[in-house]
Amino acid sequence: xxxxxxxxxxxxxxxxxxxxxxxxxxxxxxxxxxxxxxxxxxxxxxxxxxxxxxxxxxxxxxxxxxxxxxxxxxxxxxxxxxxxxxxxxxxxxxxxxxxxxxxxxxxxxxxxxxxxxxxxxxxxxxxxxxxxxxxxxxxxxxxxxxxxxxxxxx
Amino acid sequence: xxxxxxxxxxxxxxxxxxxxxxxxxxxxxxxxxxxxxxxxxxxxxxxxxxxxxxxxxxxxxxxxxxxxxxxxxxxxxxxxxxxxxxxxxxxxxxxxxxxxxxxxxxxxxxxxxxxxxxxxxxxxxxxxxxxxxxxxxxxxxxxxxxxxxxxxxxxxxxxxxxxxxxxxxxxxxxxxxxxxxxxxxxxxxxxxxxxxxxxxxxxxxxxxxxxxxxxxxxxxxxxxxxxxxxxxxxxxxxxxxxxxxxxxxxxxxxxxxxxxxxxxxxxxxxxxxxxxxxxxxxxxxxxxxxxxxxxxxxxxxxxxxxxxxxxxxxxxxxxxxxxxxxxxxxxxxxxxxxxxxxxxxxxxxxxxxxxxxxxxxxxxxxxxxxxxxxxxxxxxxxxxxxxxxxxxxxxxx
Numbered sequence: 001x002x003x004x005x006x007x008x009x010x011x012x013x014x015x016x017x018x019x020x021x022x023x024x025x026x027x028x029x030x031x032x033x034x035x036x037x038x039x040x041x042x043x044x045x046x047x048x049x050x051x052x053x054x055x056x057x058x059x060x061x062x063x064x065x066x067x068x069x070x071x072x073x074x075x076x077x078x079x080x081x082x083x084x085x086x087x088x089x090x091x092x093x094x095x096x097x098x099x100x101x102x103x104x105x106x107x108x109x110x111x112x113x114x115x116x117x118x119x120x121x122x123x124x125x126x127x128x129x130x131x132x133x134x135x136x137x138x139x140x141x142x143x144x145x146x147x148x149x150x151x152x153x154x
Numbered sequence: 155x156x157x158x159x160x161x162x163x164x165x166x167x168x169x170x171x172x173x174x175x176x177x178x179x180x181x182x183x184x185x186x187x188x189x190x191x192x193x194x195x196x197x198x199x200x201x202x203x204x205x206x207x208x209x210x211x212x213x214x215x216x217x218x219x220x221x222x223x224x225x226x227x228x229x230x231x232x233x234x235x236x237x238x239x240x241x242x243x244x245x246x247x248x249x250x251x252x253x254x255x256x257x258x259x260x261x262x263x264x265x266x267x268x269x270x271x272x273x274x275x276x277x278x279x280x281x282x283x284x285x286x287x288x289x290x291x292x293x294x295x296x297x298x299x300x301x302x303x304x305x306x307x308x309x310x311x312x313x314x315x316x317x318x319x320x321x322x323x324x325x326x327x328x329x330x331x332x333x334x335x336x337x338x339x340x341x342x343x344x345x346x347x348x349x350x351x352x353x354x355x356x357x358x359x360x361x362x363x364x365x366x367x368x369x370x371x372x373x374x375x376x377x378x379x380x381x382x383x384x385x386x387x388x389x390x391x392x393x394x395x396x397x398x399x400x401x402x403x404x405x406x407x408x409x410x411x412x413x414x415x416x417x418x419x420x421x422x423x424x425x426x427x428x429x430x431x432x433x434x435x436x437x438x439x440x441x442x443x444x445x446x447x448x449x450x451x452x453x454x455x456x457x458x459x460x461x462x463x464x465x466x467x468x469x470x471x472x473x474x475x476x477x478x479x480x481x482x483x484x485x486x487x488x489x490x491x492x493x494x495x496x497x498x499x500x501x502x503x504x505x506x507x508x509x510x511x512x513x514x515x516x517x518x519x520x521x522x523x524x525x526x527x528x529x530x531x532x533x534x535x536x537x538x539x540x541x542x543x544x545x546x547x548x549x550x551x
Contacts, residue, residue: 088170095175103178111182116244119193126169126176131195140193146289147186149247 014041015049016064022057023049026064033067035098055093059086063093066102079109084125087113169197177207184241185215185548208550215547219494221501221514222274224250224266224541225534232264232540234274235532238547239514243530250274253287257294265307266541268317271549273332275317276541279307286351288330290551300347300356302338313338314376314386314430318394319546335394337361337375337387344377344387346399361387361399366463374402374433374459382406386433388463402463406435425449429500431491433459435466436500438487448483448506456498456517470517476526480513482506492544496520499544501529508536 012028016037031037031050040050052060066078082090087110094102114122123130132140141148169176180188180202188211192199201207218240226232236246254264254276267275272290275297277283282304284297299305315336320329335348344361366372370390377385382405389399427438435457442449454472459465484504491500499516512529 091171091175103175107175107178108182110179114179115183115187115241119190122191123194126171126194128169128195128198130193132193132199136196137193140199143292144189144192145252145292146248147189149249 014047016060017049017051018055018057018060019053020057022060024057024060024064030064030067033099034063035100036096052097054096056089059089059093062086062090063097063099063102066105067099070101075105078105079112084110084113173201176201177204177210180207181210181214184218184238185211185550186236186246187241189550202550212549215549216271217495218547219499220269220545220547221529222266222269222541222543222545223503223512223532223539224264224276225532225537226264226540227537234266235534237514237529239527245530245532248289250276250287253289253292253294254285257285257296264540265310266543267310268315268334268543269545270317270332271319271546273317273319273330275334277305277307277310282306284310284334286332286334290548291330293330295351297334297349298354298356300336300349301358302340302347310336314374316373316375318373318391333394335373335375335389337377337399339377344385344399344401346375346387346389346394348395350395357395359395359399361401364398364400366400366402366459366461368461372433376430379428379430379435384430384435384466386459386463388433400463402459404459404463404465406457406466427487427489429489429491429502431500432493432498434469434491434493434498436489436491438489438502440484440487447485449485449487450483451477451481453477454500454502454515469519470522470524472515472524472526476524480526480528482511484511488539488542490542490544494544494546501542501544503539503542505539510534510537510539 013025014028014031016024016026016031018024037050041047079087087106091103091106091110094106114125180191188202192202218238220236220238223235224232225235232251234248234250236248263278263280264276265279267277267284272288274287274289276285276287278285286295286297313336315334318333320331332351333348335346337344337346345358346361347356347358349356366388372388373391373394375387377387384404384406386402386404387399388402390397425440425442429436429438437455437457438451439453440449440451456469457466458469460467484506487502487504489500489502491498496519497516498519499514502513502515504511510532514527514529516525
C-alpha cells in the first residue's frame with residue numbers, strides 16, 4: 001500500500017526484546033523517545049530487533065504505554081498504580097533506556113512516598129540496614145534536631 | 155544486578171538503585187526531609203554530604219519559597235511553622251525554644267521578624283533586643299541595638315524591614331553572613347539603618363529626595379502609609395549599606411483603577427486591608443454587616459510602584475472565580491507580601507472564632523496569572539500569631 005512520505009518514518013516498526021524474551025512491536029517515533037534505543041538505531045541503521053537486556057517485559061510494557069500516553073493528566077495518575085518495588089524497577093528501566101520525562105516522574109513519585117516517613121520505613125523501601133553506631137545516630141539527631149519534629153506515624 | 159553500576163551497598167542488604175538515582179529522588183524532597191535521611195545508614199549520609207549533591211540541593215532551595223509563621227500560646231509552646239508549595243500539603247514544625255535557651259529569650263515574649271535562608275530574626279518585647287538564629291549551624295547571636303536604641307515589638311511591626319543573606323547574592327551555600335535593614339523617621343527625615351553581621355555594626359544613612367534610577371535591583375522599605383500617599387525608602391542592592399537611599403512618596407489615586415469601589419457604600423461597611431512589601435501593595439477588600447464583627451472577603455487588588463516611584467499603579471485583581479472560592483467569614487485578617495524574580499506572593503491569615511485560616515496567593519508578572527492555594531490546617535486553634543514572613547529555602551552546609 002502506498003504511504004505518504006511524511007508518514008513513512010513514523011509507521012516504520014521496530015521490535016524491542018525484553019530481558020525475559022517478550023517481544024514488543026513499536027513505532028519508530030515511540031522507540032526514539034528512548035535515547036538508548038535511538039543510539040542503537042543510529043549505530044546500526046537496518047536493525048529490526050533491539051535487545052533490552054536490563055528490563056523485564058512487564059516493565060517494558062509499562063514504559064512503552066507511558067511514552068504513548070504521557071501528558072500532565074496521565075503523569076499525575078500514572079504512579080498511583082504501581083507498588084514501591086515496581087516504581088524502583090521502572091526507574092531503573094527508564095534510566096537505562098534514557099527517558100528523561102519518565103525518570104523525573106518516577107523520582108518525584110518515589111520521593112512522595114517516602115516523605116514524612118520514619119527511618120525504619122525508608123530503610124525497608126531501599127532495602128538497607130542501619131549501620132550507624134548508637135552514638136553516631138544520636139549525634140546526627142542532635143545536629144539536625146530541628147528537622148526531626150512532627151514526622152507522621154507510618 | 156552487577157557491581158559495575160556503583161550500587162549503594164553495605165554488609166547486609168543491597169539497595170536496588172544506584173547513587174545517582176537515589177540523589178535524584180532526594181532532590182525532589184525539601185531540605186528538612188533530606189536532612190533526616192542522613193540517619194538511614196552511613197552510605198546515605200555520605201551521599202547527602204557529597205559536594206555536588208549539596209550544590210544542587212542548595213540551588214533548588216534558593217529558588218524555593220517558604221512561609222514561616224510563629225505561633226505561641228504560652229511559655230514553652232512557641233513553635234515556628236513552615237510551609238512550602240514544593241512539598242506535599244503539610245506544615246513542618248521547627249522547635250525554636252531550645253535554640254534560644256542560651257540567650258535567655260522566653261518563647262512567650264518573642265516576635266518573629268524575618269527569615270532568609272538559614273537565618274531567623276526574633277525580637278524580644280521584654281528586653282527589647284533582636285536575636286539572630288541560624289538553624290543549620292545551630293547558633294544564636296544577639297544583635298546590638300540600632301542607633302535608635304532598643305525597640306519594642308510594636309516599633310518593629312510598624313517598620314518596613316528586610317533580611318538579606320549572602321545566598322541571595324550568589325549561590326554559594328550559606329556562610330550565615332546577613333544584612334538586616336529597616337527604615338524609620340528620625341525627626342521628619344526618613345533614615346535607612348543597615349546591620350551587617352560580619353562587622354556586627356549598624357550603619358545609618360539619611361534618604362535623599364531623588365529620582366528612582368531605572369534598572370538595577372532595589373530594596374523597598376515602608377516608612378509610613380497614609381490613605382493618599384506613602385513614604386518608602388529605596389536603596390540599590392547589593393551594596394545597600396554604602397549606596398545612598400532615596401525617599402519615594404508614591405501617591406495613591408484609586409480612582410484611576412478599574413472596578414474600584416472607594417467610598418462606594420454598599421449599605422455595609424467596607425473594610426480595606428493594605429499589605430505592603432517589596433514595592434508592592436495588596437488591597438484586600440471585605441464587607442461586613444453593621445454591628446457584626448464578621449467580614450467576608452470581596453476582592454483583592456495588587457498595586458505596584460510606578461517606574462519613577464511617584465505613584466501607586468494598579469497591576470491586577472484576583473479573578474472573580476478565585477474570590478468565589480476563597481471568600482469566607484472571618485474576624486481579623488493580616489498578611490505579608492514579597493516579590494521575588496517577578497512573582498509576587500502574599501499570605502493572608504484570618505482568624506474566625508479562634509480558628510486560623512491561611513491563604514497563599516501569587517501573581518506572575520510575566521504571564522499575568524494568579525495562582526492560589528489554601529494552606530492546610532495547622533491545628534492551632536486558640537494560638538496567637540506572633541510573626542509571619544516569606545523566605546527562600548534553608549541550605550545545607
